[in-house]
Amino acid sequence: MRARLILLILGAVLVAQAATFAAIEHYRRNYLDTVAPDLMATTIRTLRAAIAQIPEENRADFVSEASHGEWRFESRALPARARRTEAERRADAGPHRPPREGGPPGFAPTGRMPPDFRPFEFRAPPDGRPPPREPPRWAEDDPRSGMRGLIRRLNQQLGEGTRVALSRGPEPALYISLSSTLGQEDGFTQRAWLVISLERISPGVTTPLLVIWLGGLGVILLIAAGFSWHITRPMTSLAVAADQLAAGKPQRVEPSGPHETRVLGERFNAMLDALDASDAVRRTLLAGLPHDLKGPLSRMRLRTEMADDPALKEGLRKDAQDMQHIVDQFIGYVRGTDPAAYHFDPMDLGDWLSERIHAWKGTGTAVELAAVPSQELRVNGDAVALARMVDNLIENALQHGAPPVDIRLTQRGANAVIQVRDHGPGISPDRRYEALQPFARLDPARSRTGNVGLGLALVDAIARAHGGRIALEQADSGGLQVDVELPLIA
Known part of the structure; x- marks a missing residue:
């Protein structure tokens, strides 16, 4: 029952956590698709207007200070590790516009490029059309895998002149153009880029978060174990x-x-x-x-x-x-x-039983002590009560069974066993439990012999008082065999 309660509580907690995670994920995705793009678009418009009034050499510091160090400002061409949206590439390329040599249409590697810069490579077919380009496939845990909705929303909010791109490098980032200028040497477009780390928008599952979650689950398991123990302990x-x-x-x-x-x-x-x-x-x-x-x-x-x-x-x-x-x-x-x-004292059951049977044999009764172990079998017993028990067993065997009465003393595990066997008809298995009940008379003739059905009930009561028990079995001779088990002491 305790294990079932723990499993029930754990299952309920896991279901609740799964529902909570699903709700959080649903909210997060809605936030990325609606609220986050609107806020980002508003912020970008504000930065764009502010940057236009600030000298070029102070713009990077202004963006860093305004975003508390979370966003960066770069003035250069789009790096090779960034990808523009498919719609903007088609808009820039035109229906039959051939690509420029060494880079994508509308881009030039002007200014200082990062060490991992690699220009886009296009191979034009014979008719001059650029080949279709499939969007890259990122892993499911990559923050870029779910950013298409955000990019589409930003493009709608910021207008046709804005370019939005995703980084291809190991550090995922979102590039958004703020302004454009004309290069002096080759005439290619030079833009001011706002760089936003995707970890700020869609943080992944980090190791500390996983440790906290596992720790919380362990605490919940401990609470469930304590709660189940509190419930099952009284049971x-x-x-x-x-x-x-x-x-x-x-x-x-x-x-x-x-x-x-x-x-x-x-x-x-x-x-x-x-x-x-x-x-x-x-x-x-x-x-x-x-x-x-x-x-x-x-x-x-x-x-x-x-x-x-x-x-x-x-x-x-x-x-x-x-x-x-x-x-x-x-x-x-x-x-x-x-x-x-009862008054219990340690006693040697073998010596005591030998003396008791010797007293019975002195009266001429057909009673035999068939077996006694050589080792000492000590029990904590009341000699008077045990004598009454043995006497009742012998009298019951003589009155309702048939002589001779065989008595054995053996050891069975941590118990001493007194076996009393007669040669009578015995008791059928379906009536043995009834024979141990007080005032039970299995033979109607017993009422004429002065018996009230308390013999075996008394034996059972004395055995229980000594911490033992009795069992009714069928003897090899066909009669009744009564086994009385008494716990041994060291």
């Missing part, structure tokens, strides 16, 4: 708390995050409070019922012994024993489900 805590509740170790959560997750955390805590209250009522009822039955049971035993009829006496004695067994089951379950009743 993660709630999921952990739900797992702990399923494991029998309920823990409260701290409501945090957005309003929805805070409400969810409060509802979860309210559910835990309701479960605690319900469990407290259940424990009270289960604990109170055996206590209330002790008095009637004692009186019943006394009257049984006073009865004269041997058959009646035996029947009453059997009923009293069954009732006492039910009372003992209630008391054991109440203690097994009460966390405060």
Whole structure:
């Protein structure tokens, strides 16, 4: 969920940035096609009028000062690295005007030329017409690739006498004529040129700008990660708390995050409070019922012994024993489900289990300790609760299975496993979950044997209280196999 939120936020940011860039590009192109040419034309007319009143030797300084050093003033012929518009070349050349030798029509390399000067070369066909000349093709990231609209707009604004050209050199520039004079030596036109760097009009994407954009994207990613963590952290805590509740170790959560997750955390805590209250009522009822039955049971035993009829006496004695067994089951379950009743201490599970099985064998019960590992398996456990657990497993195997009862102690990873197997019919897989529920009676005849369905439920509760779990499997003998896993300690 956290990764999806980050991707969602990142996608939204990228879409927003793409839309913003598209809007900026659209505005920039409209600006170049309309507003920029109008402003430039107005500025050029103003400069042209001002230059006419300024001595020739001061004109360059005047243009530089007026434009804050962004524009230049040059008085010379159009350099070889500049290109005039197609319309002006046709206007200058005329329908059948042959080109001048050494340069394009209307141009002469007078004055001081730059080192990279190369005159235009025209080869006239036999009929004297100049060959058609295709406009140069620049790269898409070259500022000159999108300047045709600007040039057309400037030509319209400045009139027929103005020449607009683009530089061919490595430094793209726009050349606009301000005035023209007649050369003294060869009669070619000498013009005053206003030189505007195209980087001032259409700046390219520079490295600092790219670094800033990537840095901003990284900051947005960090903010998105923090935002998603702020949203998903309460959900993660709630999921952990739900797992702990399923494991029998309920823990409260701290409501945090957005309003929805805070409400969810409060509802979860309210559910835990309701479960605690319900469990407290259940424990009270289960604990109170055996206590209330002790008095009637004692009186019943006394009257049984006073009865004269041997058959009646035996029947009453059997009923009293069954009732006492039910009372003992209630008391054991109440203690097994009460966390405060446990007292944990480190213990060697192998030695303890051997002593417990030896006590059972001393009563003549068909119980065998089939396997015990040679290494020491230490757990942090309550010896009284574990004894109650093993006793319940053996009694359950003897009453509802068939002897002999085989018990094994093994190690599985970081857990010690107590396996109890009988030779009875077992439990079908679709009813094993039901067998672990309190008061579950899989055999209707169990109600006549003094059982209330708390045996395996008590085993499960004790195993969970020790941080372990139980699993019901099918034994090789066909009977029921109960695996109790308990975590080992170092």
